[in-house]
Amino acid sequence: MPILISAAELAAVLPTVRVLDVRWSLGAPDGSADHLAGHVPGAVYVDLDADLARHGDPRDGRHPLPDTADLQEAARGWGLDDGDTVVVYDGAGNLAAARAWWLLRDAGVADVRLLDGALPAWVAAGLPLATGPERPARGTITLRPHHLSTVDIDAAAAFPADGVLLDARAGARYRGETELVDPRAGHIPGAVSAPTSDNLAEDGTFLPADRLRERFTALGVDGDRPVAAYCGSGVTAAHTVVALTIAGFSPALYPGSWSQWANHPDRPVATGPARA
Template sequence: MKPIISASDLASDLAGAARPVLLDVRWQLGGPPGRPAYEAGHLPGAVYVDLDAELAAPPGPGGRHPLPDLAVFGAAMRGAGVSADTPVVVYDGGLGWGAARAWWLLRWTGHTDVRVLDGGLAAWTAAGYELSEETPSPEPGDFAPRAGEVGLLDADGAAALARSGLLLDARAAERYRGDVEPIDPVGGHIPGAVSAPTTENVDEDGLFLPARTLATRFTALGAPEEGVVGVYCGSGVSGAHEVLALAIAGIPAALYAGSWSEWSNDPTRPVAKGPDPE
């Protein structure tokens, strides 16, 4: 099953018997909150999910968006109507990062039928489909999250993969180089990591590039024919979007969820600067 779905295919699924659960994960780094935008108009039947409160634990030593408590995450998913055997489609209103975070978490905790709306809310409205201001009250689902169903890296694992395999840095190139660092205490990158901004995986409309194009890009960056690629970003959100792009390309990938916000807060961890991995 492809990890993304087009607006037209989603519209067909919503009109069919096996209607997917829709999750609206509108989120922007630094705000504003996504709920007001959701209340002003969302895909019919979609339930709002708060990334900061339900898809992440409070900021701390593990980074700005640590993995959520499974009890909190599970309760949020069940409250949205997610069951183990129901298809799920997630979307957001911007770059696709929030939707990808929800997609990755559901996969990491064992849900096998979850897709991201390619192009998000913009693709839906561009295709002429309507929005709704009605807040749904879905029947509770039965999804029980199980951690560890897909690849996850800690700081040591990310460092090791940067030396022995391929670790991709999904942030903007200027943050990778250490030219600027607007959020975290130190600029630069994990030594050995390769710069691969996730914004280069989509076209000007925010739609993912074709699978073959993505595969060519990641192969040129050093993705092996066999083995797992690692990905990190600032706090484990945009990195999930790169993991999604790798999945479209057919390349297995593990996410370093703590990412640079965890790495850079540990003064014992080395930092590389400049355009080269080392």
């Protein structure tokens, strides 16, 4: 099943698919005002913090995976039915929308696609925007999780011994030079720095599959050893899972990511540019 859909391709099938607007960023998590001001016609706004994560003990991380029942309730509110093709996008590069892609694919939704280039690609193509809220009829979708691979905190600790654990955060956070969000700076020992932004071309579209494969091969991903990805809180790591999948690999996601690891004082921290 294709992962990406272009703006022109989406415009051609727009009445027959469900579209979700997942605008979110670390500094501005509420994208609802931007959604109301202009969105792909028919797109329903999805609140990443409220709908695509649960919250509680910091030791679980900042964005643990939502409970299936809660995600299903949200998805029905978005108007999703079983068998729907779902297209997700955000405001730039799909760094947030990839979280929705991952959750829905994990929950058994077979056809979920990312609008390649996100909303800027739609606008650049001269396609129309709608304003105001979208109020879809309630859907009846049934979600069943565990279709995709994950690792927990213990598996993440052991992962570099026999596999490749990619850290999708910016290099400065990986090296421990800065940390404005989580309680400790650095990275999981043995993890390899692989900033999410390097998955994208200058226009915010994903690099072609062959270039993504070259990128990950240079980082030690060889298709023989397992590969997993983490980030700050499990959001942008899903983007690297998408990129790895486009490149032909079979990655796992560490949902707790650094925000979970950093809240466990017994877990060791590595700093600096070299692999520990």
